Amino acid sequence: xxxxxxxxxxxxxxxxxxxxxxxxxxxxxxxxxxxxxxxxxxxxxxxxxxxxxxxxxxxxxxxxxxxxxxxxxxxxxxxxxxxxxxxxxxxxxxxxxxxxxxxxxxxxxxxxxxxxxxxxxxxxxxxxxxxxxxxxxxxxxxxxxxxxxxxxxxxxxxxxxxxxxxxxxxxxxxxxxxxxxxxxxxxxxxxxxxxxxxxxxxxxxxxxxxxxxxxxxxxxxxxxxxxxxxxxxxxxxxxxxxxxxxxxxxxxxxxxxxxxxxxxxxxxxxxxxxxxxxxxxxxxxxxxxxxxxxxxxxxxxxxxxxxxxxxxxxxxxxxxxxxxxxxxxxxxxxxxxxxxxxxxxxxxxxxxxxxxxxxxxxxxxxxxxxxxxxxxxxxxxxxxxxxxxxxxxxxxxxxxxxxxxxxxxxxxxxxxxxxxxxxxxxxxxxxxxxxxxxxxxxxxxxxxxxxx
Ligand code: PLZ
Numbered sequence: 001x002x003x004x005x006x007x008x009x010x011x012x013x014x015x016x017x018x019x020x021x022x023x024x025x026x027x028x029x030x031x032x033x034x035x036x037x038x039x040x041x042x043x044x045x046x047x048x049x050x051x052x053x054x055x056x057x058x059x060x061x062x063x064x065x066x067x068x069x070x071x072x073x074x075x076x077x078x079x080x081x082x083x084x085x086x087x088x089x090x091x092x093x094x095x096x097x098x099x100x101x102x103x104x105x106x107x108x109x110x111x112x113x114x115x116x117x118x119x120x121x122x123x124x125x126x127x128x129x130x131x132x133x134x135x136x137x138x139x140x141x142x143x144x145x146x147x148x149x150x151x152x153x154x155x156x157x158x159x160x161x162x163x164x165x166x167x168x169x170x171x172x173x174x175x176x177x178x179x180x181x182x183x184x185x186x187x188x189x190x191x192x193x194x195x196x197x198x199x200x201x202x203x204x205x206x207x208x209x210x211x212x213x214x215x216x217x218x219x220x221x222x223x224x225x226x227x228x229x230x231x232x233x234x235x236x237x238x239x240x241x242x243x244x245x246x247x248x249x250x251x252x253x254x255x256x257x258x259x260x261x262x263x264x265x266x267x268x269x270x271x272x273x274x275x276x277x278x279x280x281x282x283x284x285x286x287x288x289x290x291x292x293x294x295x296x297x298x299x300x301x302x303x304x305x306x307x308x309x310x311x312x313x314x315x316x317x318x319x320x321x322x323x324x325x326x327x328x329x330x331x332x333x334x335x336x337x338x339x340x341x342x343x344x345x346x347x348x349x350x351x352x353x354x355x356x357x358x359x360x361x362x363x364x365x366x367x368x369x370x371x372x373x374x375x376x377x378x379x380x381x382x383x384x385x386x387x388x389x390x391x392x393x394x395x396x397x398x399x400x401x402x403x404x405x406x407x408x409x410x411x412x413x414x415x416x417x418x419x420x421x422x423x424x425x426x427x428x429x430x431x432x433x434x435x436x437x438x439x440x441x442x443x444x445x446x447x448x449x450x451x452x
Pocket of ligand 1: 074134135136137139162163164165235239240268269270271272296297
């Protein structure tokens, strides 16, 4: 095992898995007792360990355990934790000023991030951006902009879609428990239509794209009216819904329908963007050029920053003062984003993501052959997943998924679950993770599956 140090996370952080206590260890248990007393229970935690340091492909807890990170803080630390360029640029900014409010006196970093977004997002048309703090806030603003631009109200979203936890984005999100249950009433003028989910399409995957697109369009036309529809909002690779890759042909057909009817096509790339799938944006896979695109997560190496980027004429629709927020595009977060983007270019993290797929997918497929609990292996780049079912059926096996995750956690592998039926295990390693750690993580998964 190589134990190269210093893929950030501070000097001398060994790139190795090491368990020195049970998971959780005593210090984590002590902190967890304090958390339970002081933090609202609605804010859950996947693993009961408290973080101390993280970098490269590992996360070290307060007891000195070093975990292999297959989660990246939910697809955020793609460049690694405390990546050198992120720390360098954000630190320099911290010494200059921490906040002026971009709406009061702007600063260059904000503009530079918007210039980068114009360059990196799909399409060579004139583009503009606005910056925010969280993914949900970006989605809310994309909806505001689309409504203003079209003078229409209806927003079309899809089965298994996830767009956030604020009031409007709860309405846009499809899964009730835990995201919406008890939190209504929800925002009006949101309409949900089918998505091409090949594994669960009743007539089979072959006709899925065509049939799902026809159903979705028919529902929009009949139930909403194309002329009333401001925007169609979709994740080109659905994240919280279960890492669903819409069957090929579905996205282009929906985008074409939007174009024909003057509907703003919004791609939510908050989870799938910024090299995660082996391309700058997952939309590129089928040559989709969204009118608006929402980004966050991987963009700023762990600092809170989000954006809406899109066609200049749409972005400029709203009046001056109509968009904004006190902290949106915070200067330290902008500096971090510029550092993260620099790292993505320098280390060619798109190639790294594709390499991660090359290593992981064949091994996951092999596991699926010997473990019928794995119904499907899917995803692209470093956004991969297995869907767990009761063997021989497509019935979601939520219990097996939770048990498998727990078993991996006990062995020092941080994995996350996802999916409408909570039966998908997803793999989102930092793109800078070492190949030895990837293999070791997969060994742990294999052992846990075999014992399951
Ligand atoms: N759109 C596609 O994936 C955030 C949320 C996890 P925020 N996904 C992880 C959880 O349980 O809260 C997400 C996303 C897509 C929007 C969002 C929302 O981004 O930064 O969490 O608001």
